[in-house]
Amino acid sequence: MPVVVQSEFNCPSCGSLSRAPVRGSVNAQEEPSVKKAIIDGSFFDYVCESCGSKTRLLYNMLYIDPVRRVLLYLIADGGLDAQARMMSAAKDLPDHEGFILRVVDNMNDLREKY
Numbered sequence: 001m002p003v004v005v006q007s008e009f010n011c012p013s014c015g016s017l018s019r020a021p022v023r024g025s026v027n028a029q030e031e032p033s034v035k036k037a038i039i040d041g042s043f044f045d046y047v048c049e050s051c052g053s054k055t056r057l058l059y060n061m062l063y064i065d066p067v068r069r070v071l072l073y074l075i076a077d078g079g080l081d082a083q084a085r086m087m088s089a090a091k092d093l094p095d096h097e098g099f100i101l102r103v104v105d106n107m108n109d110l111r112e113k114y
């Protein structure tokens with residue numbers, strides 16, 4: 001089962017606190033619909049519970065494509081230790097031997113390199 005945690009964020013439009021389910025990792029093979037949503041960007045769109053406005057929330061996430069043997073780590077908050085954090089996230093995976101590991105820090109890179 002994918003791990004989903006609730007993350008709190010302040011709506012950029014009305015400032016009220018909303019909760020959004022965020023994912024630690026996505027497996028493209030197991031969840032083709034999620035893969036599609038990531039590529040078109042809608043995966044990161046959240047609707048404010050108070051005013052209904054849509055906002056895009058990027059967060060750190062591991063993207064796994066077992067077919068192409070690619071492991072992408074999306075780093076939303078930058079930082080020089082991105083690679084280290086990805087490796088640390090990757091080591092929890094059961095089987096990633098021989099995968100291509102890449103760190104991306106924005107949606108466009110994720111789309112291009114996925």
Ligand SMILES: [Zn+2]
Pocket residue numbers: 011012013014015016048049050051052053
């Ligand atoms: Zn709002």
